[in-house]
Amino acid sequence: MRRVRSIAGDSVNLLLFRETGRSDDAAEEALWRLNPALSEQAAVLPAGVWVSLPEVERHPMAVAPVSAWD
Known part of the structure; x- marks a missing residue:
């Protein structure tokens, strides 16, 4: 587990994406x-x-795209 400090203007979601590359x-x-x-x-x-x-x-697992023609 790693700890980071927020930057002014960060939302939780933005901080999570910046530090881990994920926001799912x-x-x-x-x-x-x-x-x-x-x-x-x-x-x-x-x-x-x-x-x-x-x-x-x-990086999260790649999700297969949904096609309108399926």
Whole structure:
């Protein structure tokens, strides 16, 4: 588990994507479980908030595209 500090203007989703390359539901759920106190912050985090990052794979599995002709 790695900890990072937020930059002024970060949202939780933006911070997660910048640091892990992912912002899907599974990665975001893992982040919220590690940081339940983040829910007390505003939608935009102030600078300097410590956030524990979940250990997730850097790149999610590729999803097959959906075609209108299937």
